[in-house]
Amino acid sequence: MPVNIPTLTAEQLLPVSGVTLGIAEAGIKKPGRKDVLVMLLAEDTQTAGVFTQNRFCAAPVVVAKQHLSLSAIRALVVNTGNANAGTGEAGMQHAQATCAELAKLLNCSAQQVLPFSTGVIMEPLPVDKIIAALPTAIADCKPDNWFTAAHAIMTTDIVPKAVSKQIQLAGKTVIISGIAKGSGMIRPNMATMLGFIATDAAIEKTVLQQMARFVADHSFNRITVDGDTSTNDSLIIAATGKAGNATITTTASAEFMQLQQAVTDVAAELAKMIVRDGEGATKFITIHIENGGSQEECNKVAYAIAHSPLIKTAFFASDPNLGRILAAIGYAGIQDLDVAKIQLYLDDVLVAEQGGRAAHYREEDGQRVMKQAEITIRVVLNRGNATTTVWTCDFSYDYVKINASYRS
Amino acid sequence: MPVNIPTLTAEQLLPVSGVTLGIAEAGIKKPGRKDVLVMLLAEDTQTAGVFTQNRFCAAPVVVAKQHLSLSAIRALVVNTGNANAGTGEAGMQHAQATCAELAKLLNCSAQQVLPFSTGVIMEPLPVDKIIAALPTAIADCKPDNWFTAAHAIMTTDIVPKAVSKQIQLAGKTVIISGIAKGSGMIRPNMATMLGFIATDAAIEKTVLQQMARFVADHSFNRITVDGDTSTNDSLIIAATGKAGNATITTTASAEFMQLQQAVTDVAAELAKMIVRDGEGATKFITIHIENGGSQEECNKVAYAIAHSPLIKTAFFASDPNLGRILAAIGYAGIQDLDVAKIQLYLDDVLVAEQGGRAAHYREEDGQRVMKQAEITIRVVLNRGNATTTVWTCDFSYDYVKINASYRS
Numbered sequence: 032m033p034v035n036i037p038t039l040t041a042e043q044l045l046p047v048s049g050v051t052l053g054i055a056e057a058g059i060k061k062p063g064r065k066d067v068l069v070m071l072l073a074e075d076t077q078t079a080g081v082f083t084q085n086r087f088c089a090a091p092v093v094v095a096k097q098h099l100s101l102s103a104i105r106a107l108v109v110n111t112g113n114a115n116a117g118t119g120e121a122g123m124q125h126a127q128a129t130c131a132e133l134a135k136l137l138n139c140s141a142q143q144v145l146p147f148s149t150g151v152i153m154e155p156l157p158v159d160k161i162i163a164a165l166p167t168a169i170a171d172c173k174p175d176n177w178f179t180a181a182h183a184i185m186t187t188d189i190v191p192k193a194v195s196k197q198i199q200l201a202g203k204t205v206i207i208s209g210i211a212k213g214s215g216m217i218r219p220n221m222a223t224m225l226g227f228i229a230t231d232a233a234i235e236k237t238v239l240q241q242m243a244r245f246v247a248d249h250s251f252n253r254i255t256v257d258g259d260t261s262t263n264d265s266l267i268i269a270a271t272g273k274a275g276n277a278t279i280t281t282t283a284s285a286e287f288m289q290l291q292q293a294v295t296d297v298a299a300e301l302a303k304m305i306v307r308d309g310e311g312a313t314k315f316i317t318i319h320i321e322n323g324g325s326q327e328e329c330n331k332v333a334y335a336i337a338h339s340p341l342i343k344t345a346f347f348a349s350d351p352n353l354g355r356i357l358a359a360i361g362y363a364g365i366q367d368l369d370v371a372k373i374q375l376y377l378d379d380v381l382v383a384e385q386g387g388r389a390a391h392y393r394e395e396d397g398q399r400v401m402k403q404a405e406i407t408i409r410v411v412l413n414r415g416n417a418t419t420t421v422w423t424c425d426f427s428y429d430y431v432k433i434n435a436s437y438r439s
Numbered sequence: 440m441p442v443n444i445p446t447l448t449a450e451q452l453l454p455v456s457g458v459t460l461g462i463a464e465a466g467i468k469k470p471g472r473k474d475v476l477v478m479l480l481a482e483d484t485q486t487a488g489v490f491t492q493n494r495f496c497a498a499p500v501v502v503a504k505q506h507l508s509l510s511a512i513r514a515l516v517v518n519t520g521n522a523n524a525g526t527g528e529a530g531m532q533h534a535q536a537t538c539a540e541l542a543k544l545l546n547c548s549a550q551q552v553l554p555f556s557t558g559v560i561m562e563p564l565p566v567d568k569i570i571a572a573l574p575t576a577i578a579d580c581k582p583d584n585w586f587t588a589a590h591a592i593m594t595t596d597i598v599p600k601a602v603s604k605q606i607q608l609a610g611k612t613v614i615i616s617g618i619a620k621g622s623g624m625i626r627p628n629m630a631t632m633l634g635f636i637a638t639d640a641a642i643e644k645t646v647l648q649q650m651a652r653f654v655a656d657h658s659f660n661r662i663t664v665d666g667d668t669s670t671n672d673s674l675i676i677a678a679t680g681k682a683g684n685a686t687i688t689t690t691a692s693a694e695f696m697q698l699q700q701a702v703t704d705v706a707a708e709l710a711k712m713i714v715r716d717g718e719g720a721t722k723f724i725t726i727h728i729e730n731g732g733s734q735e736e737c738n739k740v741a742y743a744i745a746h747s748p749l750i751k752t753a754f755f756a757s758d759p760n761l762g763r764i765l766a767a768i769g770y771a772g773i774q775d776l777d778v779a780k781i782q783l784y785l786d787d788v789l790v791a792e793q794g795g796r797a798a799h800y801r802e803e804d805g806q807r808v809m810k811q812a813e814i815t816i817r818v819v820l821n822r823g824n825a826t827t828t829v830w831t832c833d834f835s836y837d838y839v840k841i842n843a844s845y846r847s
Contacts, residue, residue: 086776087769087794117765119779119795152762153796216749216766257748259763260770340665340748340834341624341842348843354560355667357525358624361495362668368494371527386495387527388561426748428839434749435756 033190033308034315034404041178045195045206047229049073049271053171054183057164059157060112065183069168070107076271077236078104079243083264089116090126091146102142108133109147110161111186116262117153125158132162149186149225149263177208184212184225192304198293201286203276205232207293211301215310217256219264226266226301232290233272234279241282242291243268250298254422256309258338306422311429314346317407318421328365329419335363343426351397353382376409441598441716442723442812449586453603453614455637457481457679461579462591465572467565468520473591477576478515484679485644486512487651491672497524498534499554510550516541517555518569519594524670525561533566540570544577557594557633557671585616592620592633600712606701609694611684613640615701619709623718625664627672634674640698641680642687649690650699651676658706662830664717666746714830719837722754725815726829736773737827743771751834759805761790784817
C-alpha cells in the first residue's frame with residue numbers, strides 16, 4: 032500500500048486558466064479502463080520539457096522533443112497500456128499518426144501536438160484504438176478535470192498523483208497544477224516517468240525551459256524505486272500566461288526564482304508521491320548525503336544505498352542490519368574514501384563512526400526507527416561541502432509479485 | 440533451490456599434497472554449527488590473493504593483505520557468522536589476535552597466518568569463541584577434509600561449493616582443489632566472497648600473484664547476484680610445490696598458461712555455483728555481450744541487465760517481457776549507442792533488431808526459452824570487437840524472504 036499519501040479529492044485540484052483536460056477509454060490493453068488523456072492548451076501557451084536519457088527512448092519521446100523545438104504547443108495526448116518503445120520505425124509512424132489525427136480534429140498542425148505513451152515495451156501500439164478514442168476525449172475536455180486526468184495516466188500506480196498550489200506573484204494570483212504517474216521502472220535520469228505541470232503564469236519559453244531543467248533535477252531526478260531508468264520519462268511544464276503577471280523574461284528576476292520554487296515544490300511533491308506509491312513500497316526513505324567532496328560523489332553514495340536490494344529488504348523487514356549500509360557506502364566507487372571519517376545516522380540515531388559501530392549505539396534505538404513508515408538515512412562524509420538528497424522506498428514481496436505478473 | 444548443482448560427495452574432492460584442513464564448532468552466531476575452518480600449508484607453499492575493492496573492507500581483509508605481502512603463509516583461518524567488517528580499531532585487534540593465537544599453536548609467526556571472516560557486518564567479533572575453538576580445528580586437520588571444509592564456510596548458502604581437477608603438467612600429475620562460499624551480497628569486484636584454491640604445482644609467488652588476478656577476472660569477477668559488493672571478498676590460491684614439476688618462473692611459459700587455464704576452470708566452476716545457489720535463485724542466466732566498442736561498455740550493458748530488478752523478476756516469472764532488456768541496454772550509459780544496430784537474442788531466438796521487435800519473433804518462442812532453468816541472453820552491439828560474459832540469477836520471493844530475515 033502507498034506510504035502516507037492522503038486520499039486525493041477533486042476539490043483539492045485547481046483549474047489553470049487556459050488548460051482543459053479530457054479522457055477516454057480506448058481499450059488499449061484491456062476494455063473499461065481510462066487510458067487516453069488529451070490536454071488542450073490556449074494560444075500563446077509556452078511549453079518546456081525534459082525527457083529520458085535512455086538510448087532506447089520511446090518513439091513518442093523522439094517526436095515530442097522534435098515538436099517542442101519547432102512549434103507553439105496546443106495539445107498533449109497520452110496513452111497508457113503500451114509504451115510505444117522498442118518499436119522501431121513503425122512506432123515512429125504511430126506516434127506521428129496520433130499527433131496528425133488530433134491536430135486535424137483541433138484544426139492545428141501535427142507539430143503543435145506532443146504525444147506520450149506508457150506501458151509495456153516492445154509491443155506494437157494499437158494506434159487505431161487511440162485515434163478512434165480522440166473525439167470522445169476532446170468532447171470531455173474541461174478546466175476542472177485534473178482529478179480524472181490523474182486517474183487516466185495510471186498503470187501499476189495504486190493511487191492517482193496530483194498537486195495544486197497557489198502563489199502571489201508580483202501582486203497577481205498564480206495557479207500551478209500538476210499530475211504524474213509512475214510506480215516501477217523508476218529511476219528518472221534528467222526527467223520523470225510522466226509528469227505534466229501547468230501554470231497560468233506568463234513566462235518566456237527559453238526561460239521556462241531553463242526552469243524545467245532545474246525543476247527536474249530537484250524533484251523527479253532525485254527519486255528511485257528500482258534503479259531502472261524508463262524509456263518514456265517525460266516532464267512537461269506549460270505556462271498559459273492567463274494570470275496577468277508581467278511576462279518573466281529572465282532567470283535573474285525575483286519573480287522567476289519565486290515561480291521556480293513553487294513549480295519545484297509541486298514537482299517534488301509529485302515525485303515523492305511516486306516513491307510513496309512505488310511498487311510494493313511499505314516505507315518511504317529519505318537519503319541525505321552531507322559534506323561530500325563533490326555532488327557526483329554524493330550521488331554515487333546515495334544511489335548505492337538507494338539501489339541495494341540488501342538494504343531495501345532490511346528496511347522492509349524493519350531489521351536494523353545497518354552494516355549493509357556501510358558496505359554500500361564502501362562500494363559506491365569513491366576510491367580514496369576514508370571510512371574512519373564517516374558518520375552514519377538513522378533519523379537522529381548515530382549508528383556508526385570511526386569505521387565501526389558508534390559506542391553509544393543501541394540496537395533498540397535502530398529498531399525503533401526501522402519500524403517507522405518514514406525514515407531518514409544521513410551519511411556525513413566529512414570530505415567537503417557538497418550535499419544531495421534522494422528519495423526511495425523499500426523492497427518487498429509485493430515488488431516481486433507485481434513485476435512477475437505485470438503483463439498478465 | 441539451487442539451479443542445477445549436482446550433489447557434492449566427499450569422494451569427488453582430491454587431496455592436495457601439502458594441504459590439510461580442519462574444522463570446529465565455535466558457536467559464533469548459534470551453537471551446533473560448523474563455523475571455523477583452519478587450512479594448514481606445507482613449508483615453501485607459495486600463496487597469492489585478491490581482495491574486495493570495497494572501501495569499508497573488513498578488518499581480516501586488511502590484515503590478510505598485509506601478511507600476504509610480508510611472509511610465506513603457513514595457515515588460513517576462516518570464521519562464519521560474523522564478518523568483522525565495519526568494526527573499526529577493535530576489529531583490527533580481533534583479526535590480529537586470531538592470527539597470533541593460531542601462530543602460537545602452530546609454532547610460526549602471526550604474519551604467516553591469513554584471517555578471513557564472513558557473516559553479519561558491524562557487529563563485534565566474538566574473538567574468544569574463535570580462539571577457544573582453534574585447538575579442535577587443528578586436531579581435526581587432515582588432507583581429505585575438503586568436503587567438510589566446504590560445509591564449514593557456508594552462511595546463507597544452501598549447498599556446499601567445491602571442485603577438484605587433475606591435469607598433466609610437463610609429465611607430472613597436478614591436482615587443483617578449491618572451495619567457495621557465497622549466496623547474497625554477491626557482486627565481486629576484483630575478488631570473490633570467499634574462495635580458497637590449492638594446487639600442488641610448483642610456481643613462484645610473483646607469477647602466482649599475476650595468475651590470481653587473471654583467475655579472479657575470469658571467474659568470480661564475472662558473477663553477480665544482487666549487485667552488492669561485499670566487504671569481505673577474498674580469493675586465495677596456494678601452491679604447495681609437492682607435485683614435482685619444474686617450478687614455473689615466468690608467465691610466458693606453456694606450463695603457466697596450462698596451469699592458469701586449469702585454475703581458472705576450477706574458479707569459474709566455483710563462481711557459477713555461487714550464482715546457481717544465489718539467494719532465492721530459480722534460474723541461471725548467462726549474459727553475453729558481443730561486438731562492443733570496448734570491454735568497459737560491454738560490462739556496462741551486461742551489468743545493467745544483470746542488476747535490473749525488473750528483468751530479474753520477469754525471469755523468475757518466466758514472462759518474456761523482453762522490452763525490459765531493451766530498456767536496460769538503453770540506460771546502461773553508452774551515450775552514442777545506436778539502438779537500430781543492436782540484435783537481442785534469448786538462446787537462439789532473435790528477439791529484437793532495428794530498434795524494435797524482430798519481424799519473425801513469436802511470443803511462444805520467447806516463452807519456451809524463459810521456462811528453462813538455464814538461459815543465455817545475447818546482445819550484439821555491432822560497434823567493435825570487445826566481448827564480455829556475466830553470470831547471474833533471477834530475483835524471487837525467496838530473495839526478499841532470505842534477506843528480510845537473515846539476522847534472526
